Amino acid sequence: MSSDLQGKLGLSRRQVLIGAAGLGATSLIGAPALAQSSGGPLKIGVLLPRSGILAQAGQSCARAEAIGASVLKGLGYSVEIIAADTESNTDTARARAEKLINDGAHLIVGAFDSGQTGAAAQVCEQRGIPLVVNIAAAPQLTEQGYKTLFRNFPTSIDLVKNAFPLMKDVFATAGKTPTKALFLHANDTFGMANKAAWDKLFPDAAMPFSMLEPISYDPKAQDLSVEVAKAKASGAELVIVTTRAADAILIVREMVKQRFEPQAIMSPGSPGLYDEQFYKVLGKYSDYATTILPWYDPKGSLSQQVQAEFGKLFPRDKFEGHAFNIGCTLDALLVAADAHKRAGSTAAPALLDALRATKLDTHMMIGPAITFDAKGQNVNFSSAVVQNLDQRPTVVLPKGSAEKAPVFPVPGWQARG
Amino acid sequence: MALNDLFAGVTPRGKIAFTAGLGALLLLPEAANSYWISIFTLIFWFAYVGQAWNVMMGFAGQLSLGHALYVGLGGYGAAALYLHLGLGPWIGMLVTVPICAIVGMIIGWLGFRFGVRGVHFALLTIACAEFTRVAFDHITSVGGSGGLFLPVVSGGNNLWALRGAPELYYYTMLVLALGALALCRIVTRTRLGYFWLALRENPDAAAALGIPLLRVKLLAVGLSAGMTAIGGVFYAFYYNNLFPDQIFSMGRSIEILLGPIIGGIGTVFGPILGAMLLTPIGEATNLLLEALGVALPGTKQVIYGLALVLIILLRPAGIWPWLAVKAGLVVPPGDEEAPQ
Numbered sequence: 152m153s154s155d156l157q158g159k160l161g162l163s164r165r166q167v168l169i170g171a172a173g174l175g176a177t178s179l180i181g182a183p184a185l186a187q188s189s190g191g192p193l194k195i196g197v198l199l200p201r202s203g204i205l206a207q208a209g210q211s212c213a214r215a216e217a218i219g220a221s222v223l224k225g226l227g228y229s230v231e232i233i234a235a236d237t238e239s240n241t242d243t244a245r246a247r248a249e250k251l252i253n254d255g256a257h258l259i260v261g262a263f264d265s266g267q268t269g270a271a272a273q274v275c276e277q278r279g280i281p282l283v284v285n286i287a288a289a290p291q292l293t294e295q296g297y298k299t300l301f302r303n304f305p306t307s308i309d310l311v312k313n314a315f316p317l318m319k320d321v322f323a324t325a326g327k328t329p330t331k332a333l334f335l336h337a338n339d340t341f342g343m344a345n346k347a348a349w350d351k352l353f354p355d356a357a358m359p360f361s362m363l364e365p366i367s368y369d370p371k372a373q374d375l376s377v378e379v380a381k382a383k384a385s386g387a388e389l390v391i392v393t394t395r396a397a398d399a400i401l402i403v404r405e406m407v408k409q410r411f412e413p414q415a416i417m418s419p420g421s422p423g424l425y426d427e428q429f430y431k432v433l434g435k436y437s438d439y440a441t442t443i444l445p446w447y448d449p450k451g452s453l454s455q456q457v458q459a460e461f462g463k464l465f466p467r468d469k470f471e472g473h474a475f476n477i478g479c480t481l482d483a484l485l486v487a488a489d490a491h492k493r494a495g496s497t498a499a500p501a502l503l504d505a506l507r508a509t510k511l512d513t514h515m516m517i518g519p520a521i522t523f524d525a526k527g528q529n530v531n532f533s534s535a536v537v538q539n540l541d542q543r544p545t546v547v548l549p550k551g552s553a554e555k556a557p558v559f560p561v562p563g564w565q566a567r568g
Numbered sequence: 569m570a571l572n573d574l575f576a577g578v579t580p581r582g583k584i585a586f587t588a589g590l591g592a593l594l595l596l597p598e599a600a601n602s603y604w605i606s607i608f609t610l611i612f613w614f615a616y617v618g619q620a621w622n623v624m625m626g627f628a629g630q631l632s633l634g635h636a637l638y639v640g641l642g643g644y645g646a647a648a649l650y651l652h653l654g655l656g657p658w659i660g661m662l663v664t665v666p667i668c669a670i671v672g673m674i675i676g677w678l679g680f681r682f683g684v685r686g687v688h689f690a691l692l693t694i695a696c697a698e699f700t701r702v703a704f705d706h707i708t709s710v711g712g713s714g715g716l717f718l719p720v721v722s723g724g725n726n727l728w729a730l731r732g733a734p735e736l737y738y739y740t741m742l743v744l745a746l747g748a749l750a751l752c753r754i755v756t757r758t759r760l761g762y763f764w765l766a767l768r769e770n771p772d773a774a775a776a777l778g779i780p781l782l783r784v785k786l787l788a789v790g791l792s793a794g795m796t797a798i799g800g801v802f803y804a805f806y807y808n809n810l811f812p813d814q815i816f817s818m819g820r821s822i823e824i825l826l827g828p829i830i831g832g833i834g835t836v837f838g839p840i841l842g843a844m845l846l847t848p849i850g851e852a853t854n855l856l857l858e859a860l861g862v863a864l865p866g867t868k869q870v871i872y873g874l875a876l877v878l879i880i881l882l883r884p885a886g887i888w889p890w891l892a893v894k895a896g897l898v899v900p901p902g903d904e905e906a907p908q
Contacts, residue, residue, distance in 0.1 A: 201865035210865065236865050241807060241814055242610055246851070249603035265715060269809035276720060277733060278602065291717035295808070307714070339813075343705060343713040 192229040193491035193502075195484060196251030198261030198271055203239025209263055211473045212285060215480035218460045222453070222481070226513070228488035237267045245270040252278050257497040258490075260483045263476075265289035275299050279499045281490075281506055285483035286476070288344070293528040299499075301506050301527040303483055305445060305534070307341075307420075311348040313534035314419035314443040315356040320548050321415075321441070321536055322359065325559035329414050333363040333387035335378065337370035337398055345393040345421055363387055370398045379405035388414045392421065399423030399440075400432050407436055407564045414560035420444040425537060425544040427472040435568065438539045439561035446535040446544075447478035448517045448552045457481060457515060471544050478515040485514055486521055517552050574753050582897035593742060597735045605734045609806070611847045612741035613799060618827035618839030619748040620795035625825070626834035627756060628788035629768030630676070631686065634693030636820040637700055638668045638793045642800025643810050647718055648710050650805075657730045657805050664801060665794045672793025673786045680785050694818065701816035715811040718804065730805040737806050744802065745840065748795060752836045755791070764788055768834070796824075830879055832886025841888045849875050 197216055200209035216232050223230050235251050237244035244267035251259060252274070258281045262268045268287040275282040275297075282300045284292065290306035305313065322328045334349060336342040346365065353362060363385045368378045379402060382390060390413045392402065403416070416439075418424055424440040447454045457477065461470045486509060491497065494505035511521040518533035536548035538557055547557035575583055597605055617639065624630050645667060646660030655663075675696050679689045705713040725732030730740065755761050763784045766774035775781050804810055814820070831842025853868045853875075883890055892898040 202869060206865060234863065236868075238869070240819075245807065246603070246606055246610065249606045250854075253601050253603040266809060266811045266814050269715075269717065270807050273720075273806075273808050274602075274606070289715055289717070289809075291711075291715065291809070295717050296720040338705070339713065341713075347708075347712070347714065 191497065192231045193258065193488060193497055194231050194233060194256050195487050196233050196235060196248070196254070196256030196259045196261075197480075197484075198235050198237055198244065198247055198251060198259055198267075199263055199480075200239040200267065201234075201236040203237075205239040205264055208476060209237070209239070211476040212263055212480040214461070214465065214473055215477045215484060217464055218457055218477065219481050219484045221460060222456060223484060223488050225456070226485075226488075228485075228492060230484070230488050230491070232484075237262055237264075237271075239264070239267070241266050241270045244268075245274055247271075248274040249278075252280050256280070257499065258283065258487050258502055260285055260480070260487060263287065265292060268292060269295075272297050272300050279503075281487075281499065281502050283483045283487050283506070285480040293526040297527065299503060301486065301509075301523050301529075303486055303521055303529045303532070304479060305532040306528070307344045308348045308352070309530075309532065310420035310444065310534070311345065312352055313532075314417075315352065315358060317443050317534060317536050317548055318358070318417065321417075321557045321559050324548070324557055327414070327560055328359045329388035330360050331363055331385075331387050332358075332360045332389040332391055333382055333385050334365040334391045334393075335382055335402065336365065336367055336393035337395065338367040339370050339395075341421065342367070342370065342393040345419065349391070349419065360389060368398070370395055372398070372401070375401045376405050376409070378402075379409055379411060383409055383411035390416045392416060392418050392424070394418065394421055394423035396423045396426040396428045399426075399429055403433055403436055403440070410564070412563045415439070415441060416561075417441045417443065420534070425471070425475075425539065427469060430539070430542045434542070436564060437542055438567060439558055441536060441538045441547075441557070442544075443534050443536050444475070445479065445516050445518075445532060446537050446546060447474045447515050449546055449554055450552055451515065451517075453513060453515050454478070474544075482514045482516050482521065486511060517546075517549070573757065574750060576757070577899050579896055579899060581895075582892070585895075585897055590746075597738055602734045605738050607847060607851055609734065609738045609741050611843045612738075612745040613802065613806075614823070614827050614847060615840040615843035616741065616745045616748050617796055617799040617824045618831070618843055619745070619752055619836070620792050620799065621824050622828045622833065622836075622839050623752060623755075623795065624788050624792035626828055626838070627752075627761065627768065628764040628785060629771075630785055630788060631690040632693040632789075632792070632821075633690045633818075633825070634695070634697030634821050635792075635796050635824045636816050636818070637693070637697035638672065638796035639800035639803060639820060639824070640697075640700065640704065640810075640812070640816040641668050641671060642797030643804035643815055644704065644710055644716065644800075645797070646801040647716055647804040647810060650718065651716070652709075656728050657801050658728065661798055661801050665797045668797035668800075669790040669794035672789040676786050676789035677782075680782050694821070697816055697818070697821060701812045704812035704816065711810070713812060715809055717809045720808065730802070737802075741802060744798065749836055749840065751795075756836065760784065760787060826876070828886075830876065830886060832888035835886065835888050835892075837892065838886050838888040841891070842886070845879075845887065846876075 199212050201213055233254060233256055235247040237247055244262055248259060248271035259275055260283045262271050263286045265287040268284055272282055276299050284302040284304055286304050288307040288310060290308055293302050334346060336346045366378050366381055368375055424442045430437045458470050489511050490502050490505035494501040509521055509523055514521055517535045519531045521529050522531060524530050535546050535552060536557060537544045538547045540555055545554050546552050547555055621635050624632050642664045645664035646657050649655040649660040679692050684692055710716045721731040725736045763779050766779055767784055827842030827846055828839040830845060832838030850872055853871045857867055893900050
């Protein structure tokens with residue numbers, strides 16, 4: 152404060168300092184959040200990595216807030232969303248969760264990454280506030296013993312488990328079955344977890360093919376020619392991958408260059424093959440790559456409503472590029488709003504009781520009604536087979552949601568228009 | 569060492585300020601909400617690990633850019649002992665702290681014995697943290713890349729198991745930070761502390777005086793690594809989950825050394841002041857942006873970065889040496905023989 156202004160206000164420097172200290176103390180002490188009483192709209196604190204290394208995914212999820220505000224209102228829910236940024240950092244995630252609750256959030260939705268979700272879960276458990284997980288696959292989150300955590304997302308094990316029957320369905324629909332498959336995967340956190348889940352479940356999955364020696368690689372590598380050459384030499388008919396966008400592009404480029412033409416490239420739940428960047432860089436070579444993962448129901452009325460809203464709010468972006476993140480986050484918001492409506496209260500115990508009794512039929516992602524088991528895990532979460540057709544992620548299975556039939560085996564690189 | 573010796577070189581005003589500050593911190597959980605309690609817990613954690621890093625760089629002049637290694641080893645070690653053998657975190661510390669001290673000394677020995685100095689030694693510390701991170705990605709007994717999770721324990725406070733309400737962690741971390749402050753204050757006033765000072769200022773002259781440089785350097789690395797490991801144990805039990813990518817990350821190593829750099833490298837109060845400034849600057853920026861209605865992700869980091877650049881430009885030696893004299897908290901350098 153300038154001395155002029157101090158003079159006009161008739162304040163001494165000491166008075167200004169005392170005032171500032173008082174302001175700080177008020178913020179420090181913080182009145183107990185009035186919003187945590189039982190009336191009014193549900194205040195949902197949405198905790199996401201909006202900056203930092205996971206910013207792209209976090210901001211993509213955050214689009215569900217803007218869309219959700221009108222969609223939820225249209226469905227008769229009364230919610231108010233307050234946003235917070237974890238900065239892709241566990242420490243910040245914990246502090247932000249505390250802040251959201253102190254700012255009056257009755258319930259938290261988030262936080263995309265398992266580590267940050269775990270940090271927020273600790274806070275929510277201590278404060279007795281429900282946490283509805285939008286995306287986070289670490290199985291332990293629902294095995295640690297949290298009483299206030301509800302996850303509407305498959306664990307990394309379930310992500311792979313759901314892929315086996317759908318793969319069989321693809322082969323049955325096409326009437327052709329590969330005999331030898333190879334796992335080509337990034338050696339990062341997600342890649343290793345995906346591979347470990349595959350190894351654990353494969354022996355009991357009764358798949359029609361045998362597995363060859365896996366090949367791992369550094370996802371930051373600038374050249375994957377050796378790995379692809381090894382994969383080609385193995386004689387694999389099916390290449391199962393766990394990738395991110397950049398390495399997925401490198402792999403396909405090398406496959407085209409080395410004329411390695413397996414019957415298909417399939418991923419049990421990893422990103423990369425359906426990313427916007429994948430289509431932009433590879434063009435026609437991006438087609439027919441297949442991912443088996445939780446996906447929005449393109450035929451569902453809610454999905455169509457969300458897509459229309461997305462078009463209005465983000466006219467320059469492709470809906471499919473964000474649909475997975477938006478779908479998971481919007482469904483988490485729906486779970487929260489539905490619990491609030493049934494509880495008729497914003498009080499945490501009532502919300503927790505209502506969440507435990509969740510049976511939500513109307514949601515955006517493919518699958519039956521959302522329900523939670525005793526550990527807070529939605530065990531009914533389904534996956535879909537999403538194949539790139541005409542450079543767009545297209546649902547090809549399950550049949551009820553399919554937009555087109557799956558293509559298997561896929562056409563050779565040179566046979567594509 | 570008598571209590572009075574701990575305050576040698578501190579003016580009466582400094583003693584009053586310290587006592588008043590400590591009193592306020594002890595009473596803070598009575599008045600503050602849990603958000604602020606968690607922020608102060610984080611401040612104490614950074615003050616503590618900053619102090620640990622300061623032992624190596626600030627007192628002995630050996631630059632480490634890989635201190636996340638010891639946070640990770642301490643955290644993973646204690647968490648694994650708790651999960652697999654049921655040993656509490658304090659027992660875990662008895663095991664992990666000496667191991668981390670030895671690991672630090674081995675790295676130090678490799679560097680010092682073969683003449684790896686300065687930035688090259690710093691690169692060695694980064695490399696060690698990085699390959700440990702990659703190794704932990706593949707050690708399945710501690711969760712591998714999928715992370716290690718501690719079970720949630722309901723019920724009241726249990727200091728023995730380091731389980732309980734935010735206040736428990738607040739006071740534990742406050743005591744650890746104060747303990748580190750006292751330890752560093754004591755050590756810097758011992759023969760070893762003066763050896764470190766000589767080593768930091770002029771290694772060749774120190775060697776000429778007959779100071780056993782290798783042993784003195786290894787003691788600094790060992791103490792620093794062991795102290796940091798305790799911070800890691802606390803981290804594991806506070807956050808309840810550990811991922812190699814996060815706990816061993818280069819970013820964490822940088823976060824650890826920012827506090828001492830801002831506060832004042834080589835001073836015992838510098839890391840504390842640095843932590844007291846850095847975390848609140850971040851939070852204050854958040855509060856300000858919220859008040860202004862700015863919801864642009866990343867704005868905080870830009871403002872935070874600018875604030876750091878400004879501080880470093882204006883006070884390259886850190887804020888504490890300037891503030892302490894300006895506010896009359898310590899006897900000005902030259903008027904007192906002991907290091908401050």
